[in-house]
Amino acid sequence: MRYARARHIRVIPEIETPGHARAAIKAMEARYHRLMKAGDKTAAEYYLLSDLKDESKYRSVQGFDDNVINPALPSSYHFLEKVTNELIAMHGAANAPLTTIHFGGDEVPVGVWEKSPAAAQLAIKDPPVPGTDELWFYFFSKLNKMLQSKSLYLSGWEEIGLHKKESNGEMKMVPEPRFFKENFHVDVWNNLHGNEDLAYKMANEGYKVVLTPVTNFYIDLASNKSFLENGQNWGGYVDVDKLFYFIPFDYYKNMKEDEEGNPANPARYKNKVGLTEAGKSNIAGLQAPLWSENIKTPEQFEYMLLPKLLGLAERAWAKDPEWALEEDLEKGKVSYDQAWSEFVNVLGKKELPRLNYYAGGFKYRIPTPGINLSNGQIAANVQLPGLIIRYTTDGKEPMASSKIYTQPIPFQKGVKFRVFDVTNRGGRSMVIN
DSSP states (O other), X not given: OHHHHHTTOOOOOEEEEXXXXXXXXXXXXXXXXXXXXXXXXXXXXXXXXXXXXXXXXXXXXXXXXXXXXXXXXXXXXXHHXXXXXXXXXXXXXXXXXXXXXXXXXXXXXXXXTTTOHHHHHHTTSSSOOOHHHHHHHHHHHHHHHHHHTXXXXXXXXXXXXXXXXXXXXXXXXXXXXXXXXXXXXXXXXXXXXXXXXXXXXXXXXXXXXXXOXXXXXXXXXXXXXXXXXXXXXXXXXXXXXXXXXXXXXXXXXXXOBOTTSSBOOGGGGTTOOOOOHXXXXXXXXXXXXXXXXXXXSXXXXXXXXXXXXXXXXXHHSSOOOHHHHOOSHHHHHHHHHHHHHHHHHHIXXXXXXXXXXXXXXXXXXXXXXXXXXXXXXXXXXXSSTTOEEEEESSSSOOOTTSEEOOSOXXXXXXXXXXXXXXXXXXXXXXXXX
């Protein structure tokens, strides 16, 4: 944290609850059994996170059936307050600001707590907490009050501020009214399949929204549809342009691809909720997650991170550009093309060369060349100016000593193109078959 503070970076700790908590749950169960053997029942139960008599059946997205904290146990709140106090102390020791703790809230599966005796007991107390849906709001209400008592506010994924509502025979997620004025900061990731306006709905109702749309900001998604590209594809494909052209206050206006990577249909956004003036004041920022469960090396991490992160920086640290505000679509396109040209020229000619050396150098993604076949000629181009295209005609992999592409060449099978940076590090090659 001292390292971050010295670089003007504020660290927001994320403690996953009530789901994604298997390590903590198992640790507290081991503690329970150890202290019970020692004959100290009170201490054993004090930090317990699971109802040991719970026979509920569930399965998380990751395949676990024992990774969800039980909100009906007072001991769960003892544990989470202990964690909160430790985080406050850590930040204090580092002289680093702490204004919020992110307590997760995502990916809690169906079936949790349904057969928990502790939950059943809580359901008949005064006031009662009937059913697992209400237990969810009971949990985040208690966390919120605990944080407020320490002059902190609650952050979490969008789910902490949503409830289920039936509409036309379908269950929809809608903003939860009881938290409208509680200063909840929510990371809204879901802009898929009917939830395109969820972020704006929550902001309009008073939630502080961190825009985290999967289709544009999940930089762990592959850059394109090639099966050779690293990354996921469940929310589409994300390259540096997806982050650059995102318009925070009117993202419908410039959505170019859907979650399958196909051209977006403008009609899809026609009747969606727009951002009100009050809602604009509730947009707290932008966030680009890089989920790392499938990232195994530092080189792979840097490949996914850069240069995508620079697209986020351009959009998050600057006011809306002219092309985002232009109402005439044709004029807006001309303005955007000019802005994009300026951005990629700075990126390719100035920022990427710096990244070759800064902090020991970064292995950022070097784009693959674009290829066009026309009239017996092969033409090639590259996304970022300043990079060099080299090629071979003998089927061998292009190297730093291979010919530099300057103009279209006659078509023949087996020609390979590859892009290099100024240090002669090459990207993935493309072959003409």
